[in-house]
Amino acid sequence: MARSLDGLVLSPVADQAPGQVGTRTRFVYHEEDGLIRAEYEGGDVVRGYLVGTREGDRLDFRYVQLKRDGATSSGHCVSIVADLPDGRVRLEETWEWESQEGSGTSVVEQLPADVPSAV
Structure with a gap:
């Protein structure tokens, strides 16, 4: 299993469609006992949250x-x-909107140490 996501800052490697997350969006992840959550903001997103689970x-x-x-x-x-x-x-x-039409794939990566994590 890959290491814990707790405290890591990640960002998309490419912009999505307008009004969605993009390269200026920053996700701050938290992980404890198989539970994950993150806050995110930047670009067209004022504030976002995610919550779920991790298995392996x-x-x-x-x-x-x-x-x-x-x-x-x-x-x-x-x-x-x-x-x-x-x-x-x-x-x-691999994501899918539930409040509107649309689905797709994306990649987010941990920011290198020399890249500012602030939005």
């Missing part, structure tokens, strides 16, 4: 977010945790 290298969580235009949205995501060659963590995600 598989995360299963729900997310909800508030966008800059005042709209809220929510969905479900399953992620696979992997270690990168340089020791950072990568999440390979």
Whole structure:
């Protein structure tokens, strides 16, 4: 199993569609006894939260977010945790909106130590 996500800051490696998370979004993860949660913000997202579980290298969580235009949205995501060659963590995600149409895949990675974690 990959190391704990607790305290790690991750960001998408590419921008998604407008109004969704993107390279300026920062996720701060917390993990304890198989439970995971994260707060996120940046780009078009004013504030977002996710909560779920981890079994081995598989995360299963729900997310909800508030966008800059005042709209809220929510969905479900399953992620696979992997270690990168340089020791950072990568999440390979498959997500689906529950509050609107749409689904897809994305990749988020732990920020390198020399990249600011603030939004």
